[in-house]
Amino acid sequence: MGDGEKKVIVLPRHIFRQLVNKSKTNLPNESCALVFSFPDDSLIVDRVIFVKNISTSPRTEYLIDPFELLSIEEKQTALGLELMGIFHSHPNGKAIPSKTDLLYSVPNLYYLILKLDQNSNTTAVKCWSLANNKYSQIELSVL
Numbered sequence: 705m706g707d708g709e710k711k712v713i714v715l716p717r718h719i720f721r722q723l724v725n726k727s728k729t730n731l732p733n734e735s736c737a738l739v740f741s742f743p744d745d746s747l748i749v750d751r752v753i754f755v756k757n758i759s760t761s762p763r764t765e766y767l768i769d770p771f772e773l774l775s776i777e778e779k780q781t782a783l784g785l786e787l788m789g790i791f792h793s794h795p796n797g798k799a800i801p802s803k804t805d806l807l808y809s810v811p812n813l814y815y816l817i818l819k820l821d822q823n824s825n826t827t828a829v830k831c832w833s834l835a836n837n838k839y840s841q842i843e844l845s846v847l
């Protein structure tokens with residue numbers, strides 16, 4: 705992808721629904737999942753795989769077991785897919801990265817955050833790039 709081109713992550717609607725439904729079943733805890741795409745520049749989410757949130761404060765943060773991550777990534781890579789990002793939900797927050805999210809982020813992944821507002825029953829998903837303790841929003845399109 706050239707420097708001047710705008711990045712747009714494409715999230716197919718059936719995967720968006722899967723993210724919302726599964727995240728609702730994990731309430732009041734945060735959910736987390738690995739996001740895979742084909743290793744091209746299209747940035748289309750091909751599949752998401754939910755993983756355990758092993759954080760000791762799962763209502764306000766998430767933590768992924770690195771061994772589980774590596775094992776899933778290995779299997780998906782063998783199927784021709786690439787880890788493009790990490791998904792997690794914010795049950796009582798906004799769809800923006802928290803301080804802990806920034807702390808544990810790596811620069812070459814996209815971070816998808818789903819806001820689940822339990823009072824208004826609304827959802828919103830946003831995509832972020834996190835690096836050097838800063839975040840910038842990446843356009844995301846649910847199609």
Ligand SMILES: [Zn+2]
Pocket residue numbers: 765766792793794801802805817
């Ligand atoms: Zn978070």
